[in-house]
Amino acid sequence: MLTSALESLYEDRIKPLANYVKGRLKERSCPEAIVKSFVELYAQHSDLYAVQQPAQGSGADEATILFQKEPDWxxxxxxxxxxxxxxxxxxxxxxxKFLDGEHTFAGGRYGMARELMQRNLPFLAKHSLGEVCHIVQLAIQHRRLIVYHRKMLKPIQTVLCQLSPSNGGGAGPAPEGEEIKDMDDLCGVLFRMLVHHPQGIRLCRMKQMIKHEFCRKLSEMAFQCTKLIELFNQEPLAATFVLDTENDGKSIYVRLGNPETFSDPIKKIYQQAQSTEAKQQAATASQ
Known part of the structure; x- marks a missing residue:
C-alpha cells in the first residue's frame, strides 16, 4: 500500500510532499494507524524509500518521500x-468552452483538477494530474478563467454575472455602496484618497478605506482579476501608481506616481480629483 500510493504520485507527476502522500493514502482507504505514522513507516524501509526532511531556511515545512530508485517510466x-x-x-x-456554464469545484486546485480528470475531457487526455493541477493554477492566476468565490472555484464569468446589478435585485447601489465601474473611476477615487493619505494606502486595507471614506465598493473580479495586486499590474494603474513594500515585504503600499508622466486622460482625472478635494476642504473650513 505504501508503494502503490507513492507510485501513483510519480504517475501523476505530483511531487510527493508528505501532505500529498497522506492524502493519497486516505483516498485509498488506508487504515488510520498507517495514516497517522506514515512518514515513520516509509523511513523504516530505507532500502526502498528516501524520506527527505526540509532543509533549514528553505521555507518548506514538510518532508518529501521518494523512491530510492526512480522508476524508468x-x-x-x-x-x-x-x-x-x-x-x-x-x-x-x-x-x-467547457467552463462556459454553471460549474463549481470544491477542494481547491487539486480538487478541481481531479474532477476534470474524472470527466475524461478529450483535451486533457494526454496530461497527467500534476499537469492538470498546473493548468488550473494558470487558469486562476494568468488566464483568469476561474476564481475563488465563497471558498469554491468557479468560472469568472459566472461570478461576474452573479455580482452584476441585473442579478442583484434592482439597479440601485448595493448596501455597501456603488461599485467602482472602470479604471477611470478607480483612478479618480484613488487620487482623492491619496490627498488624505499622502504617505500611501496599504493594499490590504484599500477596500475597507474606499468603503469607509467614499461609500464605494471595489471588487477586483469586476476587472477580471483574482487578486488586488494583479489589478495594479494593469494599465493605466501600473503607469500611474507605485507599489512599495515595507516591513520586510509584509506590507504593500500604493503611492502616487509622477503626475508629469501621466497620460493626458489620466492627468485630467487627476486634476479633477484635486479640484474636487480642494472644494470640499474649502467648504469644510467655512463651516
Whole structure:
C-alpha cells in the first residue's frame, strides 16, 4: 500500500510532499494507524524509500518521500506553481468552452483538477494530474478563467454575472455602496484618497478605506482579476501608481506616481480629483 500510493504520485507527476502522500493514502482507504505514522513507516524501509526532511531556511515545512530508485517510466515532476505556460492555445480554448456554464469545484486546485480528470475531457487526455493541477493554477492566476468565490472555484464569468446589478435585485447601489465601474473611476477615487493619505494606502486595507471614506465598493473580479495586486499590474494603474513594500515585504503600499508622466486622460482625472478635494476642504473650513 505504501508503494502503490507513492507510485501513483510519480504517475501523476505530483511531487510527493508528505501532505500529498497522506492524502493519497486516505483516498485509498488506508487504515488510520498507517495514516497517522506514515512518514515513520516509509523511513523504516530505507532500502526502498528516501524520506527527505526540509532543509533549514528553505521555507518548506514538510518532508518529501521518494523512491530510492526512480522508476524508468517517470517523466519528472510538474512545478504546479510555475508561471510558465507550455500548453497550446487549443487546450485553453477548449477549457474556456467547457467552463462556459454553471460549474463549481470544491477542494481547491487539486480538487478541481481531479474532477476534470474524472470527466475524461478529450483535451486533457494526454496530461497527467500534476499537469492538470498546473493548468488550473494558470487558469486562476494568468488566464483568469476561474476564481475563488465563497471558498469554491468557479468560472469568472459566472461570478461576474452573479455580482452584476441585473442579478442583484434592482439597479440601485448595493448596501455597501456603488461599485467602482472602470479604471477611470478607480483612478479618480484613488487620487482623492491619496490627498488624505499622502504617505500611501496599504493594499490590504484599500477596500475597507474606499468603503469607509467614499461609500464605494471595489471588487477586483469586476476587472477580471483574482487578486488586488494583479489589478495594479494593469494599465493605466501600473503607469500611474507605485507599489512599495515595507516591513520586510509584509506590507504593500500604493503611492502616487509622477503626475508629469501621466497620460493626458489620466492627468485630467487627476486634476479633477484635486479640484474636487480642494472644494470640499474649502467648504469644510467655512463651516
Amino acid at each position: 517517470f517523466k519528472g515532476w510538474v512545478d504546479i506553481d510555475a508561471p510558465d505556460d507550455p500548453y497550446d492555445e487549443e487546450l485553453w480554448d477548449e477549457l474556456a
